[in-house]
Amino acid sequence: MEVFKEINALRQALNHSRSKSLKIGLVPTMGALHEGHASLINQSINETDITVCSLFVNPIQFNNPDDLNTYPRDLERDIDFLEKLGCHILFHPSTAEMYPQPSVVKFSFGSLEQSMEGAFREGHFGGVALVVSKLLNIVKPDKAYFGQKDLQQYIIIQKIVQDLNIDVDLVCAPIIREESGLAISSRNERLTQPQRDVAANLYKALQLGRELLMNNHDISSIKQEISHFLAQWPDICLEYFEVVSQSTLEKIDNTKSMDDVALCIAAYVGSVRLIDNIIYQK
Numbered sequence: 001m002e003v004f005k006e007i008n009a010l011r012q013a014l015n016h017s018r019s020k021s022l023k024i025g026l027v028p029t030m031g032a033l034h035e036g037h038a039s040l041i042n043q044s045i046n047e048t049d050i051t052v053c054s055l056f057v058n059p060i061q062f063n064n065p066d067d068l069n070t071y072p073r074d075l076e077r078d079i080d081f082l083e084k085l086g087c088h089i090l091f092h093p094s095t096a097e098m099y100p101q102p103s104v105v106k107f108s109f110g111s112l113e114q115s116m117e118g119a120f121r122e123g124h125f126g127g128v129a130l131v132v133s134k135l136l137n138i139v140k141p142d143k144a145y146f147g148q149k150d151l152q153q154y155i156i157i158q159k160i161v162q163d164l165n166i167d168v169d170l171v172c173a174p175i176i177r178e179e180s181g182l183a184i185s186s187r188n189e190r191l192t193q194p195q196r197d198v199a200a201n202l203y204k205a206l207q208l209g210r211e212l213l214m215n216n217h218d219i220s221s222i223k224q225e226i227s228h229f230l231a232q233w234p235d236i237c238l239e240y241f242e243v244v245s246q247s248t249l250e251k252i253d254n255t256k257s258m259d260d261v262a263l264c265i266a267a268y269v270g271s272v273r274l275i276d277n278i279i280y281q282k
Contacts, residue, residue: 001087005091014052024051026052027041028135034186039147045087048143053089056091058127064121067273098134109129112152117153125153125156129157133164141168145173147176151172181200181203182199199274202274205229210278214280241264244264260279
């Protein structure tokens with residue numbers, strides 16, 4: 001596996017690959033790699049000729065300095081992880097390389113960034129949009145791979161690609177879960193084992209919400225049931241549980257006219273903030 005820290009060197013290598021008509025896949029990450037990332041990398045390896053994994057903890061998407069400072073980092077482990085998977089290229093730039101000067105570019109996504117994650121993490125999606133735009137412009141991949149766990153992020157990246165006419169195929173891969181049902185996340189590393197056991201109840205809450213939808217409960221009563229269910233565990237502090245359109249993420253009052261609905265949740269388990277979702281198809 002080749003490791004690049006500089007944009008120009010990476011571009012030169014990828015231009016050489018493109019000159020041979022090789023297809024390029026990109027898996028953007030912030031490191032602390034896990035089986036969820038592995039599923040994306042394996043899919044890219046199977047579908048493209050050259051797989052690029054970027055590893056960059058993007059400071060401008062963190063609205064909480066403590067969250068940035070405590071984000072897990074282990075470069076040696078991540079390199080070993082990628083080499084065992086057979087990843088071809090790691091792009092690991094410094095903050096100075098990605099942001100040689102403070103950026104003045106701003107993104108606005110209207111209602112997409114005002115609900116759920118946007119409501120609780122001010123400026124988060126602007127930071128995500130900027131770094132993903134940079135990575136797509138630097139790598140110019142044929143395909144870029146993202147996980148369903150960050151569903152709102154994926155919908156926003158779709159908007160960037162559509163509105164800016166970026167020539168890339170986006171892939172949204174299913175959530176990979178631990179045996180307990182807990183969505184695999186880099187943040188899970190900060191949980192104790194008892195907290196991991198408690199955190200698995202977030203997925204159970206989503207399953208309960210889906211069951212209630214299937215039984216035609218109204219959404220307001222479902223939200224009350226979910227809140228009551230999670231109140232059994234003092235370590236869980238629910239931020240939101242929403243039922244939204246899968247494609248637009250707009251909140252919905254009923255699902256009678258909806259084919260695909262996303263149930264989305266965010267909560268703190270101790271001091272660790274976790275998100276999860278499931279898709280409900282009638």
